[in-house]
Amino acid sequence: MAFFTHQVCRGFSSSAVRNVVIKHVTVIGGGQMGAGIAQVAASTGHSVTLVDTNDDILKKTVKGIEGSLKRVVKKKYADKPEAGEEFIQKVLKNVSTSTDAVSVVQGSDLVIEAIVENLKIKQDLFSQLDKAAPAHTIFASNTSSLPISDIASSTNRLDRFGGLHFFNPVPMMKLVEVIGTSATSQETFDSLLNFSKTLGKTPVSCKDTPGFIVNRLLVPYLLESIRLHERGHGSKEDIDIAMKLGAGYPMGPFELADYVGLDTTKFIIDGWSQMEPNNPLFAQSPMLNKLVEEGKLGKKSGEGFYKYK
Numbered sequence: 001m002a003f004f005t006h007q008v009c010r011g012f013s014s015s016a017v018r019n020v021v022i023k024h025v026t027v028i029g030g031g032q033m034g035a036g037i038a039q040v041a042a043s044t045g046h047s048v049t050l051v052d053t054n055d056d057i058l059k060k061t062v063k064g065i066e067g068s069l070k071r072v073v074k075k076k077y078a079d080k081p082e083a084g085e086e087f088i089q090k091v092l093k094n095v096s097t098s099t100d101a102v103s104v105v106q107g108s109d110l111v112i113e114a115i116v117e118n119l120k121i122k123q124d125l126f127s128q129l130d131k132a133a134p135a136h137t138i139f140a141s142n143t144s145s146l147p148i149s150d151i152a153s154s155t156n157r158l159d160r161f162g163g164l165h166f167f168n169p170v171p172m173m174k175l176v177e178v179i180g181t182s183a184t185s186q187e188t189f190d191s192l193l194n195f196s197k198t199l200g201k202t203p204v205s206c207k208d209t210p211g212f213i214v215n216r217l218l219v220p221y222l223l224e225s226i227r228l229h230e231r232g233h234g235s236k237e238d239i240d241i242a243m244k245l246g247a248g249y250p251m252g253p254f255e256l257a258d259y260v261g262l263d264t265t266k267f268i269i270d271g272w273s274q275m276e277p278n279n280p281l282f283a284q285s286p287m288l289n290k291l292v293e294e295g296k297l298g299k300k301s302g303e304g305f306y307k308y309k
C-alpha cells in the first residue's frame with residue numbers, strides 16, 4: 001500500500017505524487033545482499049516479501065536472517081534477552097517469501113533487485129515486473145557495476161527507476177549509494193533517499209557512472225592488490241595484514257574479495273574490461289579467473305583466495 005503526499009507531479013501519470021512513502025518492499029534475490037536488505041527493511045518496520053528461485057534457497061535465506069538478527073540483538077539487547085527474542089520474532093513476522101516475483105509486486109511500493117550481476121538477466125526480470133507492478137511502484141537495482149539506465153531501459157518507468165547500492169554486510173554497513181539516471185524523477189530520487197534514511201543508513205547521491213563512488217575506487221584497489229601478488233611482490237597474507245594494520249582497513253583486499261564473492265568481483269571486472277579494454281585499471285586477472293573457473297567463489301563456496309571450512 002502506498003501513501004502519497006498530494007503535491008506537484010513530475011514525470012508520471014495522473015495522481016499527484018511528490019514522495020512515495022514506502023511501506024511494502026519486495027526484495028528480489030535472497031543471496032548475501034538480498035538477505036541483508038530484507039533484514040534491515042523488516043527491522044525498521046517495513047513489510048517485506050523476499051523472492052528467490054526456489055523454496056530451499058528461501059528457507060536458507062530466512063535462517064541466515066535469523067542468525068544475523070541474533071548477532072544484532074546479542075549486542076543491542078545485551079541486558080534484555082527476552083526483549084531481544086521478541087524483536088527477532090517481530091522482524092521475522094515482517095518477512096514473507098515467494099518464488100513468484102510477478103504476482104507479489106502487485107502490492108509493492110518499492111522493488112529492490114539483488115540478483116546475479118548480469119545485465120540481460122536483470123533486464124528480463126524488470127521487463128516482466130514492469131507489466132505487473134502498479135504505476136506508483138518504484139524499481140531499484142542494487143547492482144555493483146552495471147549502468148542503472150541500461151537496466152531501466154527494459155521498462156516503461158524510467159522516471160520511477162533508480163539505484164540503491166547497499167554494502168556488505170548490510171546490517172553493519174551504514175552507507176547506501178542512491179543513484180539517479182537522467183530520467184529518474186526528483187520524486188523517485190527523494191523517495192529513495194528518504195527510504196535509505198528510514199533504514200537507519202546514510203545515503204550519498206551518485207551519478208549513474210561506472211562503480212558510482214565506492215566501487216570506482218575499491219575495484220581498482222582490489223585488482224592492483226591481486227596484481228601485486230601475481231607479480232610475486234607480496235603474499236596474500238602479508239598484503240592483507242599490511243592494509244589492515246598500515247591503512248586501517250577492517251579487512252585486507254583478499255579477505256574482502258572472498259567476502260564479497262569472487263564471481264561477483266569477476267562479473268564486475270569482465271564488464272568494465274569490455275567497456276574500457278585499454279584501461280590498465282580494469283585489466284583481467286588470471287589468478288581471479290582461475291579461481292572462479294574452479295568454483296572457488298570465496299567465503300560463500302567455502303574457498304576462494306583462502307579456505308573457510
Ligand SMILES: CCCCCCCC(=O)CC(=O)SCCNC(=O)CCNC(=O)[C@H](O)C(C)(C)COP(=O)(O)OP(=O)(O)OC[C@H]1O[C@@H](n2cnc3c(N)ncnc32)[C@H](O)[C@@H]1OP(=O)(O)O
Nearest residue numbers: 068071072144167168169171172219222250251256257260
Ligand atoms: C572487493 C572489491 C570489489 C567490490 C565488489 C562489489 C561489492 C559492492 O558492490 C559493495 C560492497 O559491499 S564492498 C564491501 C564493503 N564491506 C566492507 O568493506 C566490509 C569490511 N569489513 C568490516 O567492516 C568488518 O570486518 C565486519 C563489519 C564485516 C565484521 O566486523 P569485525 O571485523 O569486527 O568482525 P566480527 O568479529 O566478525 O564482527 C563483529 C561484530 O559485527 C557484527 N556483525 C558482523 N557481521 C554481521 C552480520 N552479517 N549480521 C549481523 N551482525 C554482524 C556482530 O555483532 C559481530 O559480533 P559477533 O556476532 O559477536 O561476531
Ligand SMILES: NC(=O)C1=CN([C@@H]2O[C@H](COP(=O)(O)OP(=O)(O)OC[C@H]3O[C@@H](n4cnc5c(N)ncnc54)[C@H](O)[C@@H]3O)[C@@H](O)[C@H]2O)C=CC1
Nearest residue numbers: 029030031032033034052053114115116117143144168260
Ligand atoms: N556481494 C557483495 O558484496 C555485493 C553485491 N552487490 C550486488 O548485489 C547483487 C547480488 O549480489 P549477491 O547477493 O552477492 O549475490 P548472491 O549470489 O549471494 O545472491 C544472488 C541471489 O539471487 C538469486 N537469483 C538469481 N536470479 C534470480 C531471479 N531471476 N529471480 C530471483 N532470484 C534470482 C540467486 O538464487 C541467489 O540467491 C549483484 O548485482 C551484486 O553485484 C552489491 C553490493 C555488494
